[in-house]
Amino acid sequence: xxxxxxxxxxxxxxxxxxxxxxxxxxxxxxxxxxxxxxxxxxxxxxxxxxxxxxxxxxxxxxxxxxxxxxxxxxxxxxxxxxxxxxxxxxxxxxxxxxxxxxxxxxxxxxxxxxxxxxxxxxxxxxxxxxxxxxxxxxxxxxxxxxxxxxxxxxxxxxxxxxxxxxxxxxxxxxxxxxxxx
Amino acid sequence: xxxxxxxxxxxxxxxxxxxxxxxxxxxxxxxxxxxxxxxxxxxxxxxxxxxxxxxxxxxxxxxxxxxxxxxxxxxxxxxxxxxxxxxxxxxxxxxxxxxxxxxxxxxxxxxxxxxxxxxxxxxxxxxxxxxxxxxxxxxxxxxxxxxxxxxxxxxxxxxxxxxxxxxxxxxxxxxxxxxxxxxxxxxx
Numbered sequence: 607x608x609x610x611x612x613x614x615x616x617x618x619x620x621x622x623x624x625x626x627x628x629x630x631x632x633x634x635x636x637x638x639x640x641x642x643x644x645x646x647x648x649x650x651x652x653x654x655x656x657x658x659x660x661x662x663x664x665x666x667x668x669x670x671x672x673x674x675x676x677x678x679x680x681x682x683x684x685x686x687x688x689x690x691x692x693x694x695x696x697x698x699x700x701x702x703x704x705x706x707x708x709x710x711x712x713x714x715x716x717x718x719x720x721x722x723x724x725x726x727x728x729x730x731x732x733x734x735x736x737x738x739x740x741x742x743x744x745x746x747x748x749x750x751x752x753x754x755x756x757x758x759x760x761x762x763x764x765x766x767x768x769x770x771x772x773x774x775x776x777x778x779x780x781x782x783x784x785x786x787x
Numbered sequence: 788x789x790x791x792x793x794x795x796x797x798x799x800x801x802x803x804x805x806x807x808x809x810x811x812x813x814x815x816x817x818x819x820x821x822x823x824x825x826x827x828x829x830x831x832x833x834x835x836x837x838x839x840x841x842x843x844x845x846x847x848x849x850x851x852x853x854x855x856x857x858x859x860x861x862x863x864x865x866x867x868x869x870x871x872x873x874x875x876x877x878x879x880x881x882x883x884x885x886x887x888x889x890x891x892x893x894x895x896x897x898x899x900x901x902x903x904x905x906x907x908x909x910x911x912x913x914x915x916x917x918x919x920x921x922x923x924x925x926x927x928x929x930x931x932x933x934x935x936x937x938x939x940x941x942x943x944x945x946x947x948x949x950x951x952x953x954x955x956x957x958x959x960x961x962x963x964x965x966x967x968x969x970x971x972x973x974x975x
Contacts (some may be wrong), residue, residue: 642871642875643952644952644953644955644957644958644959647828647829648829648958649961650829651829651831665788667937708960716868716869717833717835717868717869717872718831718833718865718869719831720831721829721830721831721832721833724829724830725830727831727832734834734869735868736869736870739868739869
């Protein structure tokens, strides 16, 4: 028997991750076009700190997901939507890790180690390499755009469930919103 | 008899020539030598190096005080591993390469501080500003090559490296560490 909605922990982690991921994508897009200045260096560091936080948060969420049963999807959903939902959730998880990881690798290749919160230096998984940095920059951008795009699709689907299908899909993650009737 | 005189003369010539050869200034082997530097921005360690420099060294480990050594670094050859940083570093606020293409160090005095260890002191000029620096170094001679390795610290602000908003040391620290390795052929 699966639960009717996600636990408080899962809900809190979900919305925190949503805020940090979308915020960091927007912040990343803003900061890259700034002329080089002390502020820009600060922003890059902050962007990386949020990225590391997203990585850790995603690891916590993955552990939660592996140790808990997710609420069942409405029986009224056609099978292709079940498949699409599980595929997009799986892909979202891949991107939760791929986005910060590609940023970390890009940063290492560009010669800037990541020092989380200015305190903990992460190991560089790659040596400084100009050509590789150019490639990883494009990879990081592609991965984060994919993540943002999929997150928007994910939100659009949830709203469609609430407004069009009038089922309890949105309610499972936003308990104060009553399921459509 | 004539042969003996010639032999004596040539031995004498070699003996006379030897000390001057030992004192002859040597050029460093660029491909084996390095000038690297490191600093922190937002507590993130950043490393760089200069690809081109020139050094003329006349050094006798037994008479370090007689050392004559001059080093010239081509600032435009800065390598930070990323072109955005390099473009910025060459600008006026940082190293102002157009106006000050070279940094110079002259070892004005060298003294022994231990077995195989020495200390060089002299004027270092970067961006038109001269400051005295002291750099301890080790000296190893093997396989016809002399290797000098050492490091010293400097502060960037007295050299006006990073002016205006970049003078803020909360973002880019004031302290810069410089590490060097020079490989010089042993005098014949």
